[in-house]
Amino acid sequence: MAYSEFFNPELETLSRPQIEALQLQRLQDTVCRCMGSPFYKKRFDSIGLKPSDIRSLEDLRKIPFTTKQDLRDTYPFGIASLPLDKCVRLHSSSGTTGNPTVILHSARDLDQWANAVARCLWMVGCRPEDVFQNSSGYGMFTGGLGFQYGAEKLGMLTVPAAAGNTRRQIKFFTDFGTTVVHAIPSYAARLYEVMTDLGIDPRRDTRLRIFAIGAEPHSEEQRRRIEDMLGVKAYNSFGMSEMCGPGVAFECREQNGMHIWEDYYIVEIVDPDTLEPVPDGTVGELVLTTLNREAMPLLRYRTRDLTRIIPGDCPCGRKHRRLDRMRGRSDDMIILKGVNIFPIQIEQVLMQYPELASDYLITLETAEDNDTMTVEVEMKEQFIDDYALLQNMERNITARLRDEILITPKVCLKPFGSLERSEGKAVRVKDLRKKY
Amino acid sequence: MTIHQLSVFIENKSGTLVKVLKLLKNEGIQLIASTIADTAEYGICRIICSEPTRAYDVLKAAGVAVSLADVFAIELDDEPGRAADAIEIFAEAGISIAYLYSFLLRGKGVLVFRTDNAQAAADAIKSHGLKSIPESDLYKLV
Numbered sequence: 001m002a003y004s005e006f007f008n009p010e011l012e013t014l015s016r017p018q019i020e021a022l023q024l025q026r027l028q029d030t031v032c033r034c035m036g037s038p039f040y041k042k043r044f045d046s047i048g049l050k051p052s053d054i055r056s057l058e059d060l061r062k063i064p065f066t067t068k069q070d071l072r073d074t075y076p077f078g079i080a081s082l083p084l085d086k087c088v089r090l091h092s093s094s095g096t097t098g099n100p101t102v103i104l105h106s107a108r109d110l111d112q113w114a115n116a117v118a119r120c121l122w123m124v125g126c127r128p129e130d131v132f133q134n135s136s137g138y139g140m141f142t143g144g145l146g147f148q149y150g151a152e153k154l155g156m157l158t159v160p161a162a163a164g165n166t167r168r169q170i171k172f173f174t175d176f177g178t179t180v181v182h183a184i185p186s187y188a189a190r191l192y193e194v195m196t197d198l199g200i201d202p203r204r205d206t207r208l209r210i211f212a213i214g215a216e217p218h219s220e221e222q223r224r225r226i227e228d229m230l231g232v233k234a235y236n237s238f239g240m241s242e243m244c245g246p247g248v249a250f251e252c253r254e255q256n257g258m259h260i261w262e263d264y265y266i267v268e269i270v271d272p273d274t275l276e277p278v279p280d281g282t283v284g285e286l287v288l289t290t291l292n293r294e295a296m297p298l299l300r301y302r303t304r305d306l307t308r309i310i311p312g313d314c315p316c317g318r319k320h321r322r323l324d325r326m327r328g329r330s331d332d333m334i335i336l337k338g339v340n341i342f343p344i345q346i347e348q349v350l351m352q353y354p355e356l357a358s359d360y361l362i363t364l365e366t367a368e369d370n371d372t373m374t375v376e377v378e379m380k381e382q383f384i385d386d387y388a389l390l391q392n393m394e395r396n397i398t399a400r401l402r403d404e405i406l407i408t409p410k411v412c413l414k415p416f417g418s419l420e421r422s423e424g425k426a427v428r429v430k431d432l433r434k435k436y
Numbered sequence: 437m438t439i440h441q442l443s444v445f446i447e448n449k450s451g452t453l454v455k456v457l458k459l460l461k462n463e464g465i466q467l468i469a470s471t472i473a474d475t476a477e478y479g480i481c482r483i484i485c486s487e488p489t490r491a492y493d494v495l496k497a498a499g500v501a502v503s504l505a506d507v508f509a510i511e512l513d514d515e516p517g518r519a520a521d522a523i524e525i526f527a528e529a530g531i532s533i534a535y536l537y538s539f540l541l542r543g544k545g546v547l548v549f550r551t552d553n554a555q556a557a558a559d560a561i562k563s564h565g566l567k568s569i570p571e572s573d574l575y576k577l578v
Contacts, residue, residue, distance in 0.1 A: 415501035
């Protein structure tokens with residue numbers, strides 16, 4: 001059966017002027033809707049701003065930023081623009097670092113969210129004939145229900161396997177003929193390990209062809225590795241619970257940046273210190289304004305994610321701009337001896353060694369008032385039975401890491417399987433430094 | 437002409453070696469020789485044992501990082517100078533030895549070594565009449 005390349009042909013192929021006209025109209029609607037929110041009403045009043053003051057997209061900058069702290073301060077329902085009887089679902093973050101955050105959804109919000117996810121999956125070639133297995137946690141974690149409803153909207157047969165129980169996941173692959181999987185990248189590597197143990201060759205014994213990977217920062221090398229191991233195309237997915245969850249931005253088949261749906265969001269990239277906009281191509285903090293949400297719109301939300309707009313047009317024809325791979329979160333950043341380091345920089349170096357497996361752990365410690373970094377990394381199951389080569393490799397990794405992060409970590413090669421595996425997001429950094 | 441040696445990559449941490457040895461013990465697999473060099477963070481424990489392929493399966497199933505290596509085992513008379521004579525043969529043939537260890541078994545010396553140049557080593561063993569021990573004989577000696 002011949003399908004269109006697009007899930008929402010009109011919206012995905014809008015020209016830039018059409019996108020901007022639609023954005024302005026939706027922004028004005030959103031700002032009016034926000035006057036139903038006690039939080040935004042108060043904030044607008046306090047600076048004397050009225051919805052009618054928003055006459056162009058540039059006027060967006062008159063609106064103050066919304067932060068995660070605002071969400072915490074108004075916990076649980078203080079930002080909602082609709083009364084609770086018009087809402088049908090809430091998702092909440094774990095709240096490990098303070099009050100959790102809550103996002104409310106109306107029935108229309110959920111439908112629009114599902115549409116965005118379906119659009120993403122369609123873009124990378126998912127079709128109703130596919131069998132979609134979702135290996136991410138359900139419940140409050142938005143990667144579960146978000147992909148579930150999106151995949152159903154697209155029309156795939158869905159297998160809501162949820163996280164964990166790796167052997168059962170693999171049995172589903174072979175029994176149900178799974179072709180598309182959503183999983184976090186560290187779990188994709190885990191699936192391959194267990195398949196190998198079970199004597200299952202993903203190319204020969206399964207029909208797997210597409211992996212949607214996200215929720216965890218990962219490097220291009222990590223993606224290529226997943227593709228090589230599993231014999232699939234792996235596409236980077238970007239979302240966050242504050243923006244519904246998955247479906248915010250997704251790679252197309254070009255695998256060169258994630259199209260952010262600009263009929264859903266206004267994108268700004270700002271310098272995290274000055275909060276001034278940076279030019280396209282420059283890395284800064286991603287700031288998003290929701291345009292297609294009624295229960296709880298967010299205006300100029302500071303995501304803390306660092307990325308850049310990839311300049312230029314994408315050969316796929318979509319004019320929705322592309323975000324580069326996330327560089328990490330401004331709050332994931334390690335500051336060691338005054339140097340800013342992102343775990344992803346370390347991963348990029350490690351993944352260039354074919355002898356190394358995918359699991360690693362960065363530990364920061366204080367030894368005699370000196371802060372140190374240890375990078376433990378697992379070797380593949382077939383380790384090198386030669387001390388000289390092992391020591392050489394350790395030295396070589398250390399030197400390349402020093403070039404990348406400007407400090408010299410201690411590198412420890414570990415046996416395969418010796419680092420703790422997590423079923424949720426992989427723990428990559430342990431900070432045991434003395435706090436002053 | 438070679439025999440199987442288990443190579444186990446272990447962390448330099450208390451309890452890791454005993455875990456490996458207990459797994460073999462529980463299966464009634466006997467150690468014939470073992471060696472481990474000291475480094476700060478990890479070590480490679482090399483083991484000659486009865487039933488090396490079964491031992492490999494047992495360790496692998498338990499999640500131990502293990503591999504099987506092919507090594508030469510040469511039987512020598514238990515008297516001074518025999519190891520020197522044997523190694524001289526390899527030195528003259530230009531065969532470099534990656535690692536080597538030796539032990540006594542039932543009054544015979546056994547020299548175990550690994551080289552990347554296995555063919556040349558096999559040729560030297562043959563042409564100089566050295567006695568390489570077949571795997572099956574080694575276990576009979578235990």
